[in-house]
Amino acid sequence: MSTLTVDDVSKYYGDVTAVEGVSFEIEDEFAILLGESGAGKSTMLRCINGLTSPSEGEIRLNGEPVNSSRSDIGMIFQQHNLVEGVSAYLNALNGGLSRTSVLKSIFQWQGRDDKKQALDALETVGLLEEAHQTVSQMSGGQQQRVGIARALVQNPRLLLADEPVASLDPSSAETVMAYLKKAAVEHDVTALVSLHQVNIAAYFGERFIGLRDGGLLFDVKRDELTPAL
Ligand code: ADP
Numbered sequence: 001m002s003t004l005t006v007d008d009v010s011k012y013y014g015d016v017t018a019v020e021g022v023s024f025e026i027e028d029e030f031a032i033l034l035g036e037s038g039a040g041k042s043t044m045l046r047c048i049n050g051l052t053s054p055s056e057g058e059i060r061l062n063g064e065p066v067n068s069s070r071s072d073i074g075m076i077f078q079q080h081n082l083v084e085g086v087s088a089y090l091n092a093l094n095g096g097l098s099r100t101s102v103l104k105s106i107f108q109w110q111g112r113d114d115k116k117q118a119l120d121a122l123e124t125v126g127l128l129e130e131a132h133q134t135v136s137q138m139s140g141g142q143q144q145r146v147g148i149a150r151a152l153v154q155n156p157r158l159l160l161a162d163e164p165v166a167s168l169d170p171s172s173a174e175t176v177m178a179y180l181k182k183a184a185v186e187h188d189v190t191a192l193v194s195l196h197q198v199n200i201a202a203y204f205g206e207r208f209i210g211l212r213d214g215g216l217l218f219d220v221k222r223d224e225l226t227p228a229l
């Protein structure tokens, strides 16, 4: 159960306005951040996970301001940022970029619980049998599912994904989105996923937050929509 609050956030890069005056709140939902290239989606997600700070406004998770040191926000990138030469299992195990997980990686501290968690996460994304394959031998879609498993191992309270299927063919994109939604639902995590494809958004989303030129274009829940007769 988590609430993400984005409160009148703007982000400027010099003269460039990347995000302007955006507010929304999501709670226990699988939400889609929808917009064309350049709309401000990456900037918004980077502000939410603390990789960058808003120029104005505030972002809170369960009432607490976000910043780069918190480890309860899991992030999935378009380019998955996996370690290519090692197995899916080790990628999931050594997962997040939190202080604890980095120290664990350096000092090989993984206990039985960590190992079980990594395997459980790979099972959630349908890759238990492939756990010991090297990720560079996997397809793009499978690699992205390892990225989801890695984010889950952090026990996030919020899952962010920045165009997670942008570089995949349509069929792999659907598979990855289905596993991403399954992961969020099974782990009871609020999710915010950026996409530029309306059809994929419409199929999987429960909430749709639209950006255009950095501003909020719409914010609708699926169950607020009345199907046209
Ligand atoms: P999207 O993810 O929707 O494609 P971005 O958040 O990447 O949108 O970009 C929004 C706008 O902000 C674009 O005009 C982009 O060029 C600009 N922008 C993003 N990051 C930077 C940056 N680090 N420096 C300057 N301009 C940036």
Ligand code: ADP
Residues within 6 Å of the ligand: 037, 038, 041, 042, 163
């Ligand atoms: P996306 O694929 O989400 O649109 P981009 O390729 O626009 O992302 O941006 C990738 C990186 O480059 C980000 O760190 C972003 O902040 C930065 N960036 C984007 N646009 C600009 C820009 N006009 N000037 C400087 N940096 C930028």
